[in-house]
Amino acid sequence: xxxxxxxxxYPYDRLDRAREAASxxxxxxxxxxxxxxxxxxxxxxxxALAGLDAGGRPADESGAARGYPPSIGSQELRLAIQHxxxxxxxxxxxxxxxxxxxxxxxxxxxxxQWMKLRYPGRDTVLYPAVSYPTYEMGARLAGLRxxxxxxxxxxxxxxxxxxxxxxxxxxxxxxxxxGNPSGALDxxxxxxxxxxxxxxxxxxxxxxAEFTWDGPPQTILGHGGGPDGIDGVVAVHSVSKRSxxxxxxxxxxxxxxxxxxxxxxxxxxxxxxVPGPVQRAAAAVLADQGHVEVQRDRYWKRLLxxxxxxxxxxxxxxxxxxxxxxWSPAPAxxxxxxxxxxxxxxxxxxxxxxxxxxxxxxxxxxAMVAGLDRLDLVASRLGV
Ligand SMILES: Cc1ncc(COP(=O)(O)O)c(C=O)c1O
Numbered sequence: 368x369x370x371x372x373x374x375x376x377y378p379y380d381r382l383d384r385a386r387e388a389a390s391x392x393x394x395x396x397x398x399x400x401x402x403x404x405x406x407x408x409x410x411x412x413x414x415a416l417a418g419l420d421a422g423g424r425p426a427d428e429s430g431a432a433r434g435y436p437p438s439i440g441s442q443e444l445r446l447a448i449q450h451x452x453x454x455x456x457x458x459x460x461x462x463x464x465x466x467x468x469x470x471x472x473x474x475x476x477x478x479x480q481w482m483k484l485r486y487p488g489r490d491t492v493l494y495p496a497v498s499y500p501t502y503e504m505g506a507r508l509a510g511l512r513x514x515x516x517x518x519x520x521x522x523x524x525x526x527x528x529x530x531x532x533x534x535x536x537x538x539x540x541x542x543x544x545x546g547n548p549s550g551a552l553d554x555x556x557x558x559x560x561x562x563x564x565x566x567x568x569x570x571x572x573x574x575x576a577e578f579t580w581d582g583p584p585q586t587i588l589g590h591g592g593g594p595d596g597i598d599g600v601v602a603v604h605s606v607s608k609r610s611x612x613x614x615x616x617x618x619x620x621x622x623x624x625x626x627x628x629x630x631x632x633x634x635x636x637x638x639x640x641v642p643g644p645v646q647r648a649a650a651a652v653l654a655d656q657g658h659v660e661v662q663r664d665r666y667w668k669r670l671l672x673x674x675x676x677x678x679x680x681x682x683x684x685x686x687x688x689x690x691x692x693x694w695s696p697a698p699a700x701x702x703x704x705x706x707x708x709x710x711x712x713x714x715x716x717x718x719x720x721x722x723x724x725x726x727x728x729x730x731x732x733x734a735m736v737a738g739l740d741r742l743d744l745v746a747s748r749l750g751v
Contacts, residue, residue: 440467550687
C-alpha cells in the first residue's frame with residue numbers, strides 16, 4: 368500500500384527558535400539564513416515596471432499589463448536572454464530554444480512531473496547530494512525517486528558513483544554551478560558528457576553564474592550534442608540573484624530544442640505566465656551590466672568581512688569559487704549548536720548545513736544578504 372504524501376516541515380521554519388533568540392538583542396536579528404537579495408533592484412527595472420522607457424517617458428501602449436502575457440515569454444525578453452547568453456556566457460542559441468518561467472524554483476519543483484509524463488518508463492531524478500533542497504522536493508512532488516549523487520571532497524558531483532540501474536531509470540540529472548550551498552564550480556562539460564553517454568537529459572541550474580569569482584561565468588550550453596552544443600542539455604537562469612529581483616519572479620530555461628519545445632507547450636497548458644510588466648523589467652535589466660558589477664562588489668566585500676569574523680571564532684571558512692554564500696565548518700562539527708550559539712550571542716541567523724542534505728552536516732551556510740554595517744554589528748556583539 369502506498370502512503371499519503373505529507374509535506375515535510377519547510378527547512379527555514381525550523382529556525383524559529385534561533386530567530387527568536389537573535390531578535391531580542393538590541394538592533395535585532397541579522398538574517399543570513401536565506402539567500403534572498405535585500406539590495407535594491409536597478410532603476411531600469413523599476414522604470415520598466417512602471418511602464419516607462421529607458422528615457423523615463425511613458426512607453427508605447429503595448430498592453431503588457433492588460434492582457435494575458437505569453438507563457439513562453441515575450442519576443443523582447445527572449446531576444447534579451449539570447450543576447451545576454453551570447454555576450455556574457457559565450458553561447459549562441461536559437462530563439463526557439465529559450466522560454467521563461469516564474470522564477471527558477473517553480474521550474475525546479477515542477478519539471479520532474481512533466482518529464483515523467485514524457486518518459487513514463489522512467490522514475491528517477493538525480494541531483495547533487497548536498498544541494499538546494501528543491502531538486503529533491505521536485506522529485507517527491509511528482510511521486511518519483513530522488514537519488515542523491517555523492518560529492519567528492521571538493522563538493523563536485525562524482526558521476527562515476529551513479530549506478531547503471533539509476534542511470535537507466537533517470538529522467539534527468541541536475542547540476543548546480545556555482546553551487547548552493549558550497550560555492551563550488553562543477554565540471555559542466557563532464558556532466559553533459561555523462562548525460563550524452565547515459566541518454567539522460569542534464570539540467571544545469573546556473574542562477575549564480577554572474578557571481579563567479581574564479582574565472583568567467585560558465586554554462587552547460589555549448590557542451591551538449593548537435594551543431595549548437597545544446598542537444599541533451601538545458602540551462603536554467605534567473606534575474607532573482609543577478610539583479611535583486613527575487614520578488615518579481617522571473618527566470619528562464621534554454622537548451623535542447625525538443626525538450627524546450629515540449630516543456631513550453633506543457634507549461635502553456637498549465638497556465639504558467641510571468642506578468643507582462645515583469646517581463647519588460649527582466650528584458651531591461653539584462654541589457655545592463657553596470658548594476659551587476661556593483662552587486663558583485665558588495666557580495667565580495669561581505670564575503671571577506673564574514674570570513675574574517677568567523678576566523679576569529681573557529682575554523683576559517685574558504686572563500687567560495689562562486690555564489691554569495693560562505694560554507695563554513697562548525698566547531699566540533701555540530702552545526703545546530705553553532706547555529707544556536709551564533710544566534711544567541713551574535714544575533715545572526717545562519718542555516719545548518721543539514722538543510723542541504725545529510726552530507727552538509729557539520730557546516731553552516733551564511734548568505735551575504737546583509738550590509739557591512741550589519742556585519743559590523745554582529746562582530747561587535749561577538750567582541751571580535
Ligand atoms: C540553486 C538555486 N536554484 C534556484 C533558486 C531559486 O531562485 P528563483 O526562483 O528566485 O529564480 C535558488 C534560490 O535560492 C537557488 O539557490
